[in-house]
């Protein structure tokens with residue numbers, strides 16, 4: 001309950017910014033995060049602070065000059081300390097040459113909490129071998145299927161998970177499959193599925209209806225899996241695949257179902273919609289039920305939909321193979337395995353490493369918990385060997401400029417980087433997209449670099465989240481899929497299963513709510529044995545997260561904020577009034593600070609240039625705080641809304657002060673009643689935790705969970721507890 005109380009805290013009861021400086025150590029409050037609060041008391045010291053004379057910085061680009069003319073009055077709110085702080089030596093007066101208006105920006109580098117020394121316990125990371133030396137020839141597949149795999153898909157050797165899973169599924173068994181991200185799980189179920197369906201006598205007809213149902217948690221993943229199945233089916237034209245993923249008119253989906261689909265890839269909510277309203281949809285032929293990203297399907301609030309689907313399928317189909325797959329098998333999957341798998345084989349590729357246990361898939365002892373790897377094994381996650389994971393610790397005020405500098409450093413001043421940045425809400429994605437697109441992407445300058453060192457394409461920002469129209473989502477997804485560079489700002493809607501080639505960097509601007517999500521997010525890079533990098537941005541009060549990662553055998557290196565910021569010295573747009581021709585060393589800390597301040601000023605000027613952008617920033621800030629309030633209780637000692645310095649956080653949204661009336665509630669009042677009904681599969685341990693997941697990922701608005709819209713029909717219903725299998 002203590003955690004809940006924290007969520008209901010009204011902003012007015014929060015100490016004003018600067019409280020940490022004024023309070024004596026002996027008065028430190030008890031409760032969550034006392035250590036972190038202590039950390040807030042210590043000032044962040046930049047090397048040589050105070051040695052630089054006061055300077056005026058003039059915005060150089062016409063864009064920036066235009067932005068500097070925005071309203072100058074700060075939004076009054078909680079932010080400012082009672083007595084104005086002493087002028088910092090790093091304060092900048094940014095002048096607009098035409099209007100002679102000057103905007104004073106508060107110091108970015110003063111009054112920050114100290115960045116703690118991050119202790120990174122070295123742990124031996126769990127690793128899985130990606131490839132085997134075995135070819136697909138030896139599986140005894142239809143020759144056309146083998147040649148499709150080699151010639152259409154261009155693959156020769158099986159991956160470990162394919163080598164273990166395909167024979168098991170070809171024997172007709174159920175399976176629970178865990179292997180690291182990007183290890184080829186789609187083909188691990190896709191190949192045996194097609195092998196079995198093409199072999200059926202009499203030959204499958206389109207009009208027979210469904211033979212296989214594949215459930216996935218997001219629309220983009222549905223599309224991607226559909227495309228893979230389509231490729232495998234090239235020689236077997238009589239088998240028809242189809243996808244139902246929402247966002248499309250139900251009428252046209254119904255028409256496609258009426259014409260006949262043999263392999264259906266669907267998101268659970270949309271499928272339930274059709275179970276309830278599409279007469280021609282029946283399951284009596286269904287021989288395969290595959291749940292990809294099985295743990296996510298539950299987490300995401302689809303449990304009721306999955307129950308309904310299981311009931312519909314169980315009632316009608318007599319004999320069926322069932323497969324659950326994920327890179328992370330969490331506790332929730334135990335119950336799902338219990339009700340959906342029959343005498344399954346457990347496949348966990350991680351067992352191959354070290355040779356301590358048998359590389360073969362093992363028979364699961366029976367159902368539920370016993371169908372899963374042992375608890376200790378579940379608590380550790382395998383991440384791709386060539387994935388270099390980093391963290392950086394950045395005070396709240398400096399987050400925005402640090403993220404911007406990181407993007408510029410990698411995507412403007414280095415060649416061929418493709419980056420995904422994860423945020424915890426749609427509003428934040430929208431806000432940062434507008435901001436970066438305006439301030440960072442426009443008016444690209446060479447930064448004094450040789451043309452050969454410049455990226456081949458201009459810096460392009462795209463966005464993907466659940467509040468977007470499906471058409472736009474699909475276009476962006478396809479664009480980003482095909483592009484060689486670019487920056488995709490997204491929510492967790494893009495965290496699972498998506499196979500986006502050549503992504504070189506994953507940035508987590510907001511830390512995820514669970515380690516499973518951390519693993520899936522970073523798993524969008526370093527796929528199928530390739531190289532990749534990730535960066536997790538933490539506040540000083542969140543540095544303990546590194547220990548949490550270590551306790552789950554996840555190893556990270558630290559990148560220093562100073563070194564990330566130093567690339568700003570290469571960018572002449574942030575030179576201020578010093579003139580663009582002078583060469584600076586990236587190691588000059590004063591110059592780096594000055595440039596960071598100019599960049600922050602440009603952000604603030606853009607945000608304050610009109611009411612619409614101010615509102616967008618406020619909305620984004622509010623959604624950030626709301627999602628922050630929904631971290632699970634087990635992480636509240638690291639992520640507690642009371643540890644946030646709202647004035648500083650507001651600055652990271654380009655706001656000059658924290659707005660009034662910010663709510664630190666996890667749920668807006670209106671929505672509170674909507675979460676009364678408890679899901680069927682996970683009655684225990686659900687409530688607040690699930691809500692937290694849903695809020696943080698903003699799936700609720702974008703994905704067709706369908707569960708909240710499903711109205712029970714009177715009379716016999718399929719939505720009750722699942723019936724026993726077979």
Ligand SMILES: Nc1ncnc2c1ncn2[C@@H]1O[C@H](COP(=O)(O)OP(=O)(O)OP(=O)(O)O)[C@@H](O)[C@H]1O
Nearest residue numbers: 155157158159181182183184185186327497499528
């Ligand atoms: N045997 C193989 N040889 C070469 N490439 C392969 C092989 N099998 C799969 N791939 C490729 O590896 C990539 C990752 O595959 P896939 O998306 O199925 O991984 P996954 O394990 O499902 O990942 P995630 O856990 O993130 O969903 C795809 O581009 C796929 O085409």
